[in-house]
Amino acid sequence: MKAVVLERSLADKIQIVDVEQGSLEPDYVRVRVKAAALNHRDEWARKGLYPNLKDGIILGSDGAGEVSGVGSGVSKGWLGKEVIINPSLFWGDDQRAQSKDFGILGIPTNGTLAEFVDVPSDRIKVKPSHLSWEEAAALPLAGITAYRALFYRGGLQSDQKVLITGFGGGVAQFATQFAIYAGAKVWVSSSSKQKIERAISLGAKGGFDYLNEDWVNQAKEESEGFDLIIDGAAGQGFANLLKVVSPGGTIVFYGATTGNPEGLDARRVFWNQITIKGSTMGSDQDFEEMLDFVNRNQIHPVVDQVFELEEAVNAFDRMKAGKQMGKIVLTP
Template identity: 65%
Template sequence: MKAVVLNRSVTNQLEIKEVEKPKVGVGEVLVQVKAGALNHRDEWCRQGLYPNLKDGVILGSDGAGLVVALGEGLDASWLEKEVIINPSLNWGSDERVQVKEYKILGMPDNGTLAEYIGIKADRLQAKPAHMSWEEAAALPLGGLTAYRALMVQGRLQKDEKVLVTGFGGGVAQFAVQFALAAGAEVYVSSSSEEKRQKALALGVKAAFDYTNETWVKEAVGLCGGFDLIIDSAVGDTFNNLIKVANPGARIVFYGATKGNPTGFDARKVFWNQLQIIGSTMGSDQDFEAMLAFVNQHQIKPVIDQVFSLDEAVKAFDRMKAGSQMGKIVLKS
């Protein structure tokens, strides 16, 4: 079968090559992958920026496909099921936090950017019927991360004012769509005029250019402040989020692409009773709740561009450039 494999000794650090089709063990199924999608972690693996990297591993956390073979112990009703893959592995029994052994599909375990994947049946859920293969493949990692940040850690309530920073990437896109569906008043920030316009077309109230020094004043003047802020950057922009947070607000961050802040306005945090909350992908319970929410509201991911497996380098380069609006998908 054809697969996209990490190989840091070759140009572009990727190989699109023929590898052996997986053999399924007890409790496992063979899924014919109809489509997979990229996440930033895939590009970080290519750049050598992710921990515990191993050459020869098939990349990809997101995928959807058709069950074509069963391992021992599984009912025949699994065959020919259209499924979506939960990339969260070994969360553990505590809903509050993952265990030390927690992993994400695609590194160090073989992932979804291949024609087939062998995987435990408990990682599969029914593909949302209202989605295409490409849309379903785009949902898992970003959708799960956004749902936990927004609904579980952020405890979003209807009519609250929500700011989602860095709109354009997969998680931020889902956070906006989920918050709108939940009845929140949603705002975004982005340095891209094109992405700000896209957000407005989705139904957000306003979109701010965070590179403009006046955006904090503009935001406070427009809506007074935010009850919930979803962020993935942190860095030196974090104090601006503290400035636009309403008293009692929650600031949830699921990444720190800009690193740690060099300054921290601790006085404003304690005086305004702010809550600063970390978040990761999510548990199996979160994944099931996310799918139920998506099905209830008939939410569809925004797809940026679809490539073939043979065009994987082009797809990864687009991810690296950061110009995408929505999810980048590889079709098997």
């Protein structure tokens, strides 16, 4: 089968190769991939910035397709089913935090950027019928991350004022859509006017250009402060988030793409009763609740662009450049 594998000796760091399929383990299923989506962790692997990298590994965490084979311990009733894959591995039994064995499909195990992928049978769920293959592939990793950050860690309530930073990336896109459908008043931040306009078209009340030195004052004037902020950047922008969150409000971080914050205004945190929480991908419970939320509200993920598997380098380069509005999808 054709697959996108890591090969750090090459200029592009990835290549399309033919990979031999082995036999299925008893509790595994084989999924014929109809569509797979990129995540930043795939690009970080290409840059060599992710742990446990090994050349020859098939990249990709997100995917949807048809079950084409089942192991001896799996019901044959799954054969031919249209499914979506939960990329979270070995979360454990504690909803509060992942186990020491936690992992994500794609690194260091073979992932979804291939014609077929073998996964444990408990990692598949029936694909939401209202989603196309491309939309379904876009959902899993970013969807579960956004859902957990908003609802479990953030405790989102309807009518709250919410700020989603970095709109345009997958998690921020889903967090914006989920919060809007939950009845929150949502604003976004982005350095792109077009991305802000896209968020408004989805139902956001407005947006702020975080490169504008006056964006904090604009945000205060429009919102009078946010009850909840969902952020994946951290870095120098952290200080501004503390200025726009309401007293008693919460900031949830699911990433730190711009690095660690430089210093902490502890006085502002304790005086304003601010809660700061970390969040990651979620548990099996989070994934099931996220799928139910998407089904009930008939939510459609925003797909940026679809590439064929052979165009993987172009797809990765688009993510590297940060040009995407929504999820980048590949089809075998």
